[in-house]
Amino acid sequence: MTDYLKCCLTKFPTPVLMDTAKPVEEINDDIRQLADRMKDIMVEAKGIGLAGPQAGVNLRIFVVSTDGTKENAKVYINPTIKVEGSIEANEEGCLSLPGIYGKIKRYSKCTVTATDLDGNAFTEVGEGLLGRAFQHEYDHLEGRMIKDRLSTPAKIRAKRRLKQLQEEYGE
Numbered sequence: 504m505t506d507y508l509k510c511c512l513t514k515f516p517t518p519v520l521m522d523t524a525k526p527v528e529e530i531n532d533d534i535r536q537l538a539d540r541m542k543d544i545m546v547e548a549k550g551i552g553l554a555g556p557q558a559g560v561n562l563r564i565f566v567v568s569t570d571g572t573k574e575n576a577k578v579y580i581n582p583t584i585k586v587e588g589s590i591e592a593n594e595e596g597c598l599s600l601p602g603i604y605g606k607i608k609r610y611s612k613c614t615v616t617a618t619d620l621d622g623n624a625f626t627e628v629g630e631g632l633l634g635r636a637f638q639h640e641y642d643h644l645e646g647r648m649i650k651d652r653l654s655t656p657a658k659i660r661a662k663r664r665l666k667q668l669q670e671e672y673g674e
């Protein structure tokens with residue numbers, strides 16, 4: 504058994520955050536334990552979502568809870584996403600990029616199809632904060648973070664903070 508209980512929050516520039524995550528091959532007790540640990544990491548860090556790479560695990564799984572509670576945290580395994588609607592810019596942050604905030608452009612609506620912890624496929628439509636969280640967490644599975652989506656002036660403003668994070672969490 505892989506010990507996912509030891510997982511903790513990864514911060515930029517931990518390499519796993521910049522990788523493309525791999526599909527979850529089998530939904531078993533290891534994955535259920537990972538999902539539970541991810542919920543705890545998210546709640547502890549006061550976030551509303553967390554993706555596998557943010558727990559140091561290179562797998563296509565994320566959890567979202569728009570009110571930040573463990574009870575309402577839902578697990579999405581091997582998700583696909585279809586975006587639609589208009590593009591809206593809104594303030595976002597990321598637990599793996601502490602101190603970095605900016606207006607990020609996202610689609611107003613998206614549809615996520617994923618597998619749950621019992622191995623059943625389901626589809627969910629997200630708008631507003633939920634739709635934004637889906638797109639943010641899906642980005643993590645592709646190795647993308649909000650620092651990559653900031654406007655050019657915001658990127659320039661973020662430079663110093665990114666350098667600090669490099670020094671603090673880099674090798």
Ligand code: NI
Binds near residue numbers: 596597598639
């Ligand atoms: Ni994030």
